[in-house]
Amino acid sequence: MLKTRTKDTPNPSGKKQTGKDTFTAYLFLAPFLLTLLVFFFYGFVRAVYFSFTDYDLFNPPKWMGFRSYLNIFQDDKFRIALINTLLFSFLTTALQTAGALLLAVVLNQRIRGLMFFRSAYYMPSITSSVVITLVFLWLFQKKGIANYLTTQFTQYTPHILLFVGVTVLAQILQVLLEKAKIRQAKSSFQISWFDPLLLWISVAIGGIAVLVASFMGWIQPRDVASFDFDWVYNTDKLFGLLPIPLLFIILMNTFTTIPTLMLFFLAGLQGISSSLYEAAELDGATPWQKFRYVTVPQLQPVTFYAVTISLIGTLQMFDQVKVIGDAAPLDSIITLSYYIYNYSFRGGSSLAGMASAAAMILAALTLLVVLLQRQFFKDEVNR
Numbered sequence: 609m610l611k612t613r614t615k616d617t618p619n620p621s622g623k624k625q626t627g628k629d630t631f632t633a634y635l636f637l638a639p640f641l642l643t644l645l646v647f648f649f650y651g652f653v654r655a656v657y658f659s660f661t662d663y664d665l666f667n668p669p670k671w672m673g674f675r676s677y678l679n680i681f682q683d684d685k686f687r688i689a690l691i692n693t694l695l696f697s698f699l700t701t702a703l704q705t706a707g708a709l710l711l712a713v714v715l716n717q718r719i720r721g722l723m724f725f726r727s728a729y730y731m732p733s734i735t736s737s738v739v740i741t742l743v744f745l746w747l748f749q750k751k752g753i754a755n756y757l758t759t760q761f762t763q764y765t766p767h768i769l770l771f772v773g774v775t776v777l778a779q780i781l782q783v784l785l786e787k788a789k790i791r792q793a794k795s796s797f798q799i800s801w802f803d804p805l806l807l808w809i810s811v812a813i814g815g816i817a818v819l820v821a822s823f824m825g826w827i828q829p830r831d832v833a834s835f836d837f838d839w840v841y842n843t844d845k846l847f848g849l850l851p852i853p854l855l856f857i858i859l860m861n862t863f864t865t866i867p868t869l870m871l872f873f874l875a876g877l878q879g880i881s882s883s884l885y886e887a888a889e890l891d892g893a894t895p896w897q898k899f900r901y902v903t904v905p906q907l908q909p910v911t912f913y914a915v916t917i918s919l920i921g922t923l924q925m926f927d928q929v930k931v932i933g934d935a936a937p938l939d940s941i942i943t944l945s946y947y948i949y950n951y952s953f954r955g956g957s958s959l960a961g962m963a964s965a966a967a968m969i970l971a972a973l974t975l976l977v978v979l980l981q982r983q984f985f986k987d988e989v990n991r
């Protein structure tokens with residue numbers, strides 16, 4: 609009698625092939641797993657241990673319990689670093705998310721040279737943060753371009769106000785005239801307040817008005833002193849809370865990170881069904897209403913992801929503070945990451961124990977922010 613193999617009969621050759629596939633997968637994953645094990649898991653365990661000691665990188669660590677954590681909260685530099693980190697993280701995340709969303713909406717339109725503009729706006733993201741920091745330091749030095757443009761703006765304020773006023777007035781008059789023509793013709797055509805053709809004509813009228821007023825001597829450049837504001841080495845605080853040099857770093861970080869988040873939003877925008885916009889148009893929705901009630905709700909999962917990675921990245925901000933270095937007062941720009949680095953590598957007086965305790969607090973803070981975000985946006989987490 610012949611024996612036949614049923615479906616439940618184990619297949620030795622299949623098991624052998626599965627074992628080979630599993631081994632191959634682990635072989636390819638080995639470099640990443642090894643790196644994760646050595647530089648992250650082992651490093652984290654060592655940092656936890658050092659945070660309970662008085663380790664100085666050169667002598668054997670001595671156990672001192674929670675004394676490092678108590679000492680660190682009595683350190684003025686740590687409290688300043690903690691406040692600066694929280695300010696930097698929340699302000700930068702808000703600016704980056706809003707800026708990336710608006711830029712993605714603009715670059716999702718059908719305009720000429722779209723690929724060029726997308727590539728151009730993404731360039732800051734692939735440029736070294738060190739280079740960007742040096743360029744910003746050059747732009748915002750006391751005799752830099754930022755102060756020069758501010759001086760010019762102050763000097764030519766009458767010309768600028770006249771140009772803006774005449775341009776806005778011309779645009780309003782043109783649009784009202786066109787609307788009257790449309791009503792008279794009983795046409796269904798709608799004209800926007802920002803119609804490009806009319807806007808160009810209004811700008812030309814504004815420019816001509818400024819030239820005529822200058823030629824006739826009706827307006828003259830103001831006699832003002834040179835604007836020499838020190839953006840970097842400055843101890844002033846905006847609204848008594850935000851140090852000016854930290855604001856300078858926020859602007860830099862926002863400029864370099866917006867392009868990366870813009871890509872996420874662009875991908876999300878292209879996944880929104882056009883039928884939603886068509887239905888909104890049939891209901892007579894304006895562009896703002898389509899953005900408010902269609903685009904923003906549909907992009908909630910992308911927004912959640914962008915805010916999460918932005919918060920994690922900004923809480924660990926280090927490189928731009930390090931590059932600026934002594935060019936700004938330390939209390940104005942110090943963050944927790946820089947505090948950890950500074951206390952770990954202080955020549956012959958390293959305080960690696962306190963630095964490890966600060967690192968644990970930074971890790972706990974990052975975890976807390978992410979957990980709070982997941983708690984408030986449960987729907988997005990479960991999607």
